[in-house]
Amino acid sequence: MADHEAVKVLDLKGLPCPMPVVKMSQEIGSVKVGEVIEVHTTDPGSLSDFPAWAKSSGNQVLESQQDGGVIRIFVKRLK
């Protein structure tokens, strides 16, 4: 698994529904097109929420990694 060079890391562990996706959608505009945000979460649902959000918002999930209970998701801003 290749790590992606993220310009920002969001620690969204333990947030209530639907805050992880809300925070992501608020932060994506703070990076340039082509840059990557790394998200840390503990929500299993994030693994399907973030790709669905990326599809509907026109961005891209590059990779998801699971290390025990912590999930790392790399999101690239596409537009």
Add this chain to the structure above:
Amino acid sequence: MEAALQEKLKGLMASKLSREMRLYLDTCARCGICIEACHAYASMPETRYTAVARAETIRRLFRRYFKAEGRLLPGLGETIELDDAALEKVHETAYTCTGCRRCMTYCPFGIDTQMIQGIAKLLLIGADREPKLLTMLADMSIAKGETIRDTKGAFEQAVRNLEAEVIEKWRGEAGREAIPVGVKGADVLYVALAGKHSIIPAAAIMNAAGEKWSLSYFEAVNFGAFVGNPEKTREISRRIIDEATELGVREVAICECGTAYRVMKHQTGRHPFEVISFVDLMERYLRDGRIRVDRAKLDGSRVTYHDPCQMARNGGVIEEPRRVLRELAGDFVEMRPNRGENWCCGGGGGLVAMGEKDFRMKSARVKAEQVRATGATVLATACENCHTQLSDLNEHYGMGVRVAFLSQLVADALVQA
């Protein structure tokens, strides 16, 4: 406002004018009984926060475009034009109302303010002025119906990573999955939220009861309902209905999320399965002796219960949580008022997701006072939205309580056989 947009919005408004809606719009006698029923008005006594004032903008549009006197002599009656200023007003009324429907229970005609706000929300969608955050969340849920094919494996792995935490609460049979997913022929499909706090306690409780259950791949919450988009609400519900039908379950148990429960239980029609709340399920397990709980876990704690509006007043789940709490706690006290007359927490209608913390805190002062008057140290509830709002209120007003989900209290008190 361009004429084409105005025509489109009038068409949207017409689509909502059912017999009941016309009755609600025609009937208000302005008696004012609803005024003090609103938690926002009770906390911040301004006319704009009364139910009657919230409905007035829509009523005036209705009179202007859908009543003969308004069409013929718009200058004579209490009418307004559908223009940008009207839409600004509509936005304020729609998104300072939590849709709790407490005003409806006091109205002598039973006028449903939330239903009237359904027109407001639809007008905002038609004018592309709705809160984009709520539409984004609804769109994400709809997209998940397609992308789930590619993400199932990762979700299943994440769920397996949680199993040790379930087993800490309840040691199940050897070889049996602690969090089963995609089980054909399961009796219960449990629909959680994205977070593990919504999965782990419920899993422990269902395993303790020996339930044949399966975790849904989808989240229960329906942001189509929050933003007032009927098509998106249906599409989001459809994912769960299809999953339940494919698995052939007898019951779909909705997690502790008020809107999710109300939409699935009362607004999606008939299905080949029953829709129940997870609170119903816990109460049934306790009543049938399928699980046992240790009351000592809450020794020294005074426990009170906040009825989520969409579960109690609008959903009918009223006595079940109380029966659960009486099993759990020796010192359970009611907040007053309670059940169908309980004050809203102030976080519904999409406000928690949208942020709006200043308004949420100010408009729910009455809720904080109500909780404080109980002297409780544990504040139980059965809704994610309420839990978040009550936790924020707890911090803001220094209420000094522990806010807890019912499922969390039950799971922590399970007695291992």
